[in-house]
Amino acid sequence: MKRLLDFYHRLLTWLLVATVAILIVPVTMQIVSRFTGLIPSYIWTEELSRFLFIWMVMLGAMVAVREATHFEVDVWPELSPRAAARLRIVSNLFVLLFALVFVYWGVQFVRFGWNQESELAELPMPYIFLAWPIAGLTWMLFLGEAFARDLRLLYSEAAP
Numbered sequence: 001m002k003r004l005l006d007f008y009h010r011l012l013t014w015l016l017v018a019t020v021a022i023l024i025v026p027v028t029m030q031i032v033s034r035f036t037g038l039i040p041s042y043i044w045t046e047e048l049s050r051f052l053f054i055w056m057v058m059l060g061a062m063v064a065v066r067e068a069t070h071f072e073v074d075v076w077p078e079l080s081p082r083a084a085a086r087l088r089i090v091s092n093l094f095v096l097l098f099a100l101v102f103v104y105w106g107v108q109f110v111r112f113g114w115n116q117e118s119e120l121a122e123l124p125m126p127y128i129f130l131a132w133p134i135a136g137l138t139w140m141l142f143l144g145e146a147f148a149r150d151l152r153l154l155y156s157e158a159a160p
Contacts, residue, residue: 005145009066012138016059023052044120051118052126058131065095067141085150092143092150098137109111 033039064070068088076087090147107134113125 002145005141007068008138008141009063012059012066014060016056016063017024019052019056019059023049023056026052047118047120051123054128055131056064062135062138062142062153066147070095082154085153089147089150089154092146095139096143098141099136101132102136102139104136106130106134106136109133 026042026049029039029042030049033042033045061070079087090112103147106129110126110129114128116125117123118128
C-alpha cells in the first residue's frame with residue numbers, strides 16, 4: 001500500500017509541476033497582449049489560467065497533506081514522540097473534517113455544474129469542479145496513512 005501511495009504522491013507532484021508550467025503560457029500571453037501590440041488579446045487565456053490555478057491549488061494541497069506541511073502550525077515546544085503523535089492525531093482529525101466537507105460539498109458542486117460549460121472555451125465544468133471532491137478523497141487517503149503511522153508509534157513498545 002505504501003508503494004501505491006508513494007506512486008500517487010509522485011504523480012500528484014508531477015501534475016502540480018505540469019500545471020504550474022502550463023499556467024505560465026496563458027498568463028504570459030495576457031501580460032504581453034495587455035502591454036504591447038505584439039500579439040492579439042485572447043479572452044480564453046483568462047479562463048484557462050483561472051481553471052489551471054484552481055487545479056494547481058488543489059494539487060498543491062493534496063501534496064502538502066501527504067508531506068505534512070499543510071494545516072500544521074509548529075508552536076509547541078519539543079515534545080516526546082508519543083506526545084507529538086497524539087498532537088498530530090488531533091490536528092489530523094480537524095483536517096479529516098475539512099476533507100469530509102470537501103468531499104460532500106464537492107460532489108454537490110459537481111452535480112450542480114454537470115450540464116454547464118465554460119463561457120469561452122466551452123469546457124465541461126464538472127472537470128473543473130472535480131478538483132474539490134478529488135482533493136477531499138486524496139486527503140482522506142493520505143490521512144489514513146498518517147493515522148496508521150501515528151497510532152503505530154503511539155502503541156509501540158519501544159517509544160518512550
